[in-house]
Amino acid sequence: MSAANLILKNPVDEDIKAVPLGFSWAVLLLGFLVPLHRRDWRGTAVMLAAIFLSYGLALLPLAAFYNRYYARSLFRRGYKLYNLLGAVSKREVDRLIGFPVITFHQPEIRVDAFNLLRRVEENLESPY
Numbered sequence: 001m002s003a004a005n006l007i008l009k010n011p012v013d014e015d016i017k018a019v020p021l022g023f024s025w026a027v028l029l030l031g032f033l034v035p036l037h038r039r040d041w042r043g044t045a046v047m048l049a050a051i052f053l054s055y056g057l058a059l060l061p062l063a064a065f066y067n068r069y070y071a072r073s074l075f076r077r078g079y080k081l082y083n084l085l086g087a088v089s090k091r092e093v094d095r096l097i098g099f100p101v102i103t104f105h106q107p108e109i110r111v112d113a114f115n116l117l118r119r120v121e122e123n124l125e126s127p128y
């Protein structure tokens with residue numbers, strides 16, 4: 001699987017998060033501190049319980065699946081795909097996440113250069 005990062009944006013509060021896809025070496029080495037740092041409370045609780053009940057043996061499968069779980073949870077909370085970083089296509093992201101991902105579209109800014117130039121000239125001519 002190719003290493004890629006998803007840049008997700010919440011359209012309500014304009015919050016932007018970077019979510020890696022693939023195996024999480026950070027989870028393998030740091031365990032429950034990764035979801036705690038990302039403020040993923042449900043992920044922290046599940047990871048603590050799994051680590052405690054399996055005497056730490058659950059870290060390998062958790063490291064394999066945590067990034068995908070985190071991306072899915074952000075999409076379910078309303079985040080939308082803002083940008084893709086790495087060698088990954090939108091179709092591959094849809095396959096990895098498990099459902100079609102909604103893309104965040106910024107409105108295009110169209111400038112009418114002629115009217116803009118005319119307004120600037122009018123403002124330069126009048127003192128007020």
